Amino acid sequence: MSAATSRPTGGQGALVFPGLMLGAFFVVPFGLMIAVSFFQRVQGGFYEPVLTSDNYARFLSLFFGEILLFSLGLSALVALICLVVGAPFTYLLSRLPRRAQVPWLVALLAVLSLSEVIIGFSWSTLLSRTAGLSNLLVAIGLMKTPAAFTPSFAAVLLGMSYQALPYCVLVLYPSFSRLDPSLGEAAETLGASPVRAFLTVILPALRGALAATFVVVFVFALGSYLLPQLLGRPQHWTLSVLITDQAIYQSNMPFAAAMAVFLVLASILLVSLTALFGARRVGSAT
Template sequence: MRREPPQHLSDYMPILFPALMLIVFFVVPFGTMIAVSFFKRQAGGFYTTDFVLDNYARFISTFFGGVLSFSVGLSILVAVCCVILALPFTYLLTRMQKQVQVVWLVALLSILSLSEVIIGFAWSTLFSRTAGITNILVLLGLMQEPVALTPSFGAVLTGMVYQAFPYTVLVLFPALVRLDPTLTEAARTLGASPVKAFATVVIPALRNTIIATLIMVFIFALGSYLLPQLLGRPQHWTLSVLITDQAIYQSNMPFAAAMAVFLVLVTLGLVALTVIAGKKGETA
């Protein structure tokens, strides 16, 4: 059946409410943020409604370049670690019985229900000197005395991977469920080991899905705010933390707005790449 185009104004009513919500909660705030990003900051934390490019010119400074490179590098590392860990885990999960799959998926969903604050404080406790995991290593005779593992880059990376891992599994799960199991069985019949069959059959078959998952996890990690503060030092802060620091503690709202605009545009660009990768996966 051919879909008829809208003939009357009432035909657009189903999309009127979502469009209104999009305008109120995204277009208007984002437009305001763009306008503030061109304002001029005055002494004492005030700013005037002017049109200057000073806030965007600071993007080429060493300070911003260092924060941006660290945020991007950390997000890439988190995305790669999550996919490397989640891909074989999810593949094995799809080969289990339905009851076992349900238990694991409920456990992963329970992790997603935890707030970033709870995850941050839980890992800070595990990495602490008094009640952390190093006390177990001391009991096993592997260490002389307990030490604090936080604040450190490793603690930030571990917390962010833990937070993004369930999200990665849930994104990969539908694609791996739809994968024809006879493909790996044929590879095994031809003499390939389970690892080789997984590397030469499963991974190439899910190439576009893996790319889209990497991009989505990267976006998820790029917006991390609390974990870098709770588990790391100031040099481990991401761009999201810097935006809050400039807006609240430094009283530099125009520069914070400019960085927020930059972050939103990068995120929208990556979302577009994810959509393109998904469409290529459907046509492949």
């Protein structure tokens, strides 16, 4: 009886340290950021604790509203591309023998070890006019003259998708590995093609994992900072770039804090909706 009653206490005690870390490194900084977002900027200085809503009113203007929508749309498109590419790749990877999976997983981890600066400059070189892929296309006769593919929206989308794809695969890999292989085999036995079996049987069985992966990649892409600057034009810059510009170069910390609050709230809202959707699915299944 004593052992049974001590288990919940030990389980709750194990949550104390993560709770303290969450409070110290997220709740407190986020609270300070919310407070600063209502302060007033001082010309030639930093800011003063005068409560005002001008920072939020400025952010809700048409210009910054379009940037917010662009950032959200770009992040959602990156997450969708990663799922479209990463889900079939992860499924095929999970069906390989263990020895054959190891080199692929090591390659994915190697991509994760690259910094955003290295990825950005690598893609800017590959898409440049002087030493890029266009020279190869000219050599094989597909293009007449070399051309630069960067800066452009396509270059930003390609670079961000490349950076986020390993996260997508590694998040999906445990779910695909635990999937019963007999599901796809049964569908193929009943006459479905491998592609149809994957689309109609495998993917619906992993809807929760796909939704969670979409959220992870979306939040990761939403915080992208260097790639939009290195591969795109100013109209392709995300909200993270403008937050840094306002905080460092414009010395407008209250306005930068207001934009950061919107960015964090958008991420929390998406994660909450995904968790609510998953809870309702579990409840309906039981």
